[in-house]
Amino acid sequence: MSNKERxxxxxxxxxxxxxxxxxxxxxxxxxxxxxxxxxxxxxxxxYSFIILLLSGVFLxxxxxxxxxxxxxxxSYAPLSNVPMSAAYASTLHISFDIRGGLLMRQIHxxxxxxxxxxxxxxxxxVFFTGAFxxxxxxxxxxxxxxxxLGIVEGFLGYSLPDDLLSGTGIRIAxxxxxxxxxxxxxLAFFAFGGAFPGHVFIPRIFMVHILLLPGIFLALITIHLxxxxxxxxxxxxxxxxxxxxxxxxxxxxVYMAKAGGFFFIVFGITAFLGAVASIxxxxxxxxxTPGQISAGSQPDWYMGWLDGLVRMSPPIETxxxxxxxxxxxxxxxxxxxxxxxxxxxxxxxxxxxxxGDKREHHLLDRPRNVPNRTALGVMSLTFIMxxxxxxxxxxxxxxxxxxxxxxxxxTRIGLFTLPPIAFVITKRICLSLQRADRDxxxxxxxxxxxxxxxxxxxxxxxxxxxxxxxxTLTQHEQPEALALGEADSNGxxxxxxxxxxxxxRISQANAEQIQAATETEAKxxxxxxx
Amino acid sequence: xxxELQKFSDPGLPEHIHRKADTDPAAAKKAERQxxxxxxxxxxxxxxxxxSYIFVKPNxxxxxxxxxxxxxxxxxxxxxxxMSTFFIGMAAVHWGKTLMDDREVVAERxxxxxxxxxxxxxxxxVKEQGAxxxxxxRTLIKRSMGVALGLVGLSPLVLLRDIGPLPKKQLETTSWKxxxxxxxxxxxxPIKPADLEVGAVxxxxxxxIPGTERTLENVGKDAVLLIRLRPEDFNLNAQRxxxxxxxxIAFSKICSxxxxxxxxxxxxTKHLLCPCHxxxxxxxxxxxxxxxxxxxxxxQLALTLDTxxxxxxxQPFTEPVGPSFxxxxx
Numbered sequence: 003m004s005n006k007e008r009x010x011x012x013x014x015x016x017x018x019x020x021x022x023x024x025x026x027x028x029x030x031x032x033x034x035x036x037x038x039x040x041x042x043x044x045x046x047x048x049y050s051f052i053i054l055l056l057s058g059v060f061l062x063x064x065x066x067x068x069x070x071x072x073x074x075x076x077s078y079a080p081l082s083n084v085p086m087s088a089a090y091a092s093t094l095h096i097s098f099d100i101r102g103g104l105l106m107r108q109i110h111x112x113x114x115x116x117x118x119x120x121x122x123x124x125x126x127x128v129f130f131t132g133a134f135x136x137x138x139x140x141x142x143x144x145x146x147x148x149x150x151l152g153i154v155e156g157f158l159g160y161s162l163p164d165d166l167l168s169g170t171g172i173r174i175a176x177x178x179x180x181x182x183x184x185x186x187x188x189l190a191f192f193a194f195g196g197a198f199p200g201h202v203f204i205p206r207i208f209m210v211h212i213l214l215l216p217g218i219f220l221a222l223i224t225i226h227l228x229x230x231x232x233x234x235x236x237x238x239x240x241x242x243x244x245x246x247x248x249x250x251x252x253x254x255x256v257y258m259a260k261a262g263g264f265f266f267i268v269f270g271i272t273a274f275l276g277a278v279a280s281i282x283x284x285x286x287x288x289x290x291t292p293g294q295i296s297a298g299s300q301p302d303w304y305m306g307w308l309d310g311l312v313r314m315s316p317p318i319e320t321x322x323x324x325x326x327x328x329x330x331x332x333x334x335x336x337x338x339x340x341x342x343x344x345x346x347x348x349x350x351x352x353x354x355x356x357x358g359d360k361r362e363h364h365l366l367d368r369p370r371n372v373p374n375r376t377a378l379g380v381m382s383l384t385f386i387m388x389x390x391x392x393x394x395x396x397x398x399x400x401x402x403x404x405x406x407x408x409x410x411x412x413t414r415i416g417l418f419t420l421p422p423i424a425f426v427i428t429k430r431i432c433l434s435l436q437r438a439d440r441d442x443x444x445x446x447x448x449x450x451x452x453x454x455x456x457x458x459x460x461x462x463x464x465x466x467x468x469x470x471x472x473x474t475l476t477q478h479e480q481p482e483a484l485a486l487g488e489a490d491s492n493g494x495x496x497x498x499x500x501x502x503x504x505x506x507r508i509s510q511a512n513a514e515q516i517q518a519a520t521e522t523e524a525k526x527x528x529x530x531x532x
Numbered sequence: 533x534x535x536e537l538q539k540f541s542d543p544g545l546p547e548h549i550h551r552k553a554d555t556d557p558a559a560a561k562k563a564e565r566q567x568x569x570x571x572x573x574x575x576x577x578x579x580x581x582x583x584s585y586i587f588v589k590p591n592x593x594x595x596x597x598x599x600x601x602x603x604x605x606x607x608x609x610x611x612x613x614x615m616s617t618f619f620i621g622m623a624a625v626h627w628g629k630t631l632m633d634d635r636e637v638v639a640e641r642x643x644x645x646x647x648x649x650x651x652x653x654x655x656x657x658v659k660e661q662g663a664x665x666x667x668x669x670r671t672l673i674k675r676s677m678g679v680a681l682g683l684v685g686l687s688p689l690v691l692l693r694d695i696g697p698l699p700k701k702q703l704e705t706t707s708w709k710x711x712x713x714x715x716x717x718x719x720x721x722p723i724k725p726a727d728l729e730v731g732a733v734x735x736x737x738x739x740x741i742p743g744t745e746r747t748l749e750n751v752g753k754d755a756v757l758l759i760r761l762r763p764e765d766f767n768l769n770a771q772r773x774x775x776x777x778x779x780x781i782a783f784s785k786i787c788s789x790x791x792x793x794x795x796x797x798x799x800x801t802k803h804l805l806c807p808c809h810x811x812x813x814x815x816x817x818x819x820x821x822x823x824x825x826x827x828x829x830x831x832q833l834a835l836t837l838d839t840x841x842x843x844x845x846x847q848p849f850t851e852p853v854g855p856s857f858x859x860x861x862x
Contacts, residue, residue, distance in 0.1 A: 034639040105610045177790035177855035187857045192696035197749040242545030263624025270618020277610020292752030295793040313809045319827035326860040330825045469543040476540045520537040
């Protein structure tokens with residue numbers, strides 16, 4: 003035994019004597035993870051969270067979470083002697099007088115955008131591949147919680163510098179709070195410690211931004227990852243991959259190198275963005291005062307769709323019995339997002355109820371093989387995209403020389419008409435892709451070689467695809483419509499409530515599939531052709 | 533779906549194809565060198581970071597295309613940090629992909645569901661252990677515990693009461709009183725009608741009572757826009773017309789939708805536009821909403837002149853300014 007091995011053995015022995023970790027570690031160091039680029043999306047979210055923690059800690063060393071009035075005397079000349087809050091002054095200090103301060107601010111902001119983008123794309127991957135199905139519903143719920151909190155955390159983060167743009171965002175948040183029936187004014191006064199803007203809001207959201215929410219994030223992310231670990235990762239269908247196994251590389255060393263390395267790659271890219279791509283140049287906006295504003299006020303992108311909904315809302319308020327209800331704020335600001343996020347959270351349970359499928363699933367779906375789910379996803383995305391477009395209506399209007407009226411009417415009408423159209427088109431595309439799969443399996447792939455037959459006919463040679471590919475394209479289950487209770491022998495229809503009818507109708511729609519190619523058919527064709 | 537049709541069968545894991553580095557020692561050596569070079573690039577990045585921290589002046593700016601004026605030190609620190617981290621990652625991934633064993637491993641899955649006997653045992657245990665507490669029999673304990681826990685749950689609500697004051701009438705009142713002079717913001721100078729040309733627009737605030745200070749809370753409710761049109765441009769009822777003075781009209785600058793500053797004035801169309809959600813108000817028709825999500829016109833401030841000829845408020849706002857709230861009566 004070499005000296006090195008002896009030392010390592012002693013350390014390991016010392017730890018194991020006290021924890022008994024050897025057995026657990028041995029098992030888990032060889033844990034198998036399947037390999038696919040789309041599994042890196044969640045990793046990006048995790049790594050950008052770590053980058054946020056690191057860069058955020060750096061920023062807290064100089065940021066002063068206070069709305070106390072100060073006179074700016076730092077090195078940014080255009081704002082010299084301007085009265086402002088200590089929060090804004092300290093953000094200027096970080097940007098101009100701390101070496102690497104501006105870099106860290108920009109890394110922090112870019113990492114936040116990347117964090118949200120990675121979460122959303124990861125969520126879409128999980129949705130479109132059906133990874134949320136039993137036994138992973140808990141992780142889906144945690145994910146929905148994380149994306150919701152992420153939006154809040156991001157909003158609070160860019161509100162902290164107390165510049166003119168972010169102060170306007172807080173003003174809007176206060177108006178939403180104030181619009182809540184019955185308790186709105188009280189909530190607003192409690193949150194702001196009195197009339198807007200007050201002097202306590204920045205310190206309060208600072209605490210929420212750097213302690214409360216990150217703590218909840220850490221807890222939820224830990225559970226999220228422990229569940230992934232314990233339940234083992236899903237895998238895409240393919241030769242040798244079944245519901246009963248997981249095929250991939252062991253944690254040590256391949257995944258440690260790849261995933262560990264990927265953290266540094268994400269860090270490097272974020273640092274590069276922070277170095278060269280200016281983001282949120284707060285010194286250009288000036289300090290917040292409720293009497294001023296800058297044109298082209300825009301929230302960060304993950305808030306943009308909410309803002310777009312607010313912008314397109316019809317001007318409806320109810321005044322009755324001495325009270326006011328602002329539907330123009332409540333519907334786009336609270337009710338619609340509430341419905342969307344609740345629907346998203348409940349989706350795994352709704353789907354399982356419709357399909358009646360209570361089995362465990364570890365093999366992912368190819369999105370085309372579940373046309374209705376895929377179409378529903380694209381439909382929801384279309385809804386969000388239309389809202390997002392209207393969230394940038396002023397910018398789009400000036401860049402493309404359109405009128406704001408045109409954009410608003412396009413999005414108002416589009417919000418209701420385009421998502422259903424997207425549903426239908428997506429479903430048709432899915433079925434076409436199924437048809438293409440079937441053709442590929444039965445007739446092989448086009449080789450591009452044209453051959454002239456003896457009789458002068460031109461044919462293209464089709465080459466058969468591999469057994470592996472044929473299996474991948476045909477392994478999926480195809481659902482059959484659940485039968486609604488039919489009339490019994492006496493002609494009395496079985497009990498069929500509205501719920502049962504709805505379920506049968508959707509189940510029937512789910513059964514609309516192009517039948518996957520079978521070996522029997524392939525053999526028949528082979529026999530017939532040659 | 534017909535049962536007679538035979539599905540394709542799983543051909544099993546495809547045979548492993550060795551990489552060049554697995555069979556050719558020269559290729560493996562080359563891959564090793566590549567990994568070393570990548571780690572080396574990372575080290576160069578760190579040196580760049582340290583060097584630019586110490587040797588580059590913090591206040592040096594350079595104009596770069598696309599990026600505009602850029603602080604040299606911040607950019608170099610960032611590029612150094614980016615290199616030092618990115619290339620560690622690239623090295624590790626390249627190492628993993630070219631030199632570490634790439635044979636796929638198969639692990640078995642197991643159903644998560646516990647066997648029925650374990651489930652039954654669990655239920656029995658819970659019942660048995662629960663019975664030891666005797667909660668089912670001791671109703672007095674159960675009830676008193678419920679009361680105690682419920683009350684404990686209330687205490688945070690009580691303790692949080694001082695988080696903010698009650699709104700009272702604060703949302704409904706502003707600093708404007710009958711006779712309050714309009715003063716410029718910034719500058720705090722009183723205004724005479726002659727100071728405003730036709731087509732001009734000015735942000736004004738109520739004149740400070742000596743000995744008081746202007747807070748942002750005041751500005752958030754008191755900010756007013758003063759606009760001068762030709763008197764014949766107005767399309768107002770008699771009362772609202774009487775609130776103007778020789779073509780000068782004043783509105784709350786705080787948007788009736790969500791409280792942003794309604795700061796954009798289009799001289800040609802005489803429209804006021806809120807940059808947040810594009811609510812548009814027609815100045816000639818008492819700030820009637822002509823576009824966007826705002827449901828109410830901007831409150832109009834009645835104007836008159838004081839004895840010195842300065843513009844003053846004839847009376848306070850007749851309705852609350854800013855966004856709606858539950859207690860608002862109109």
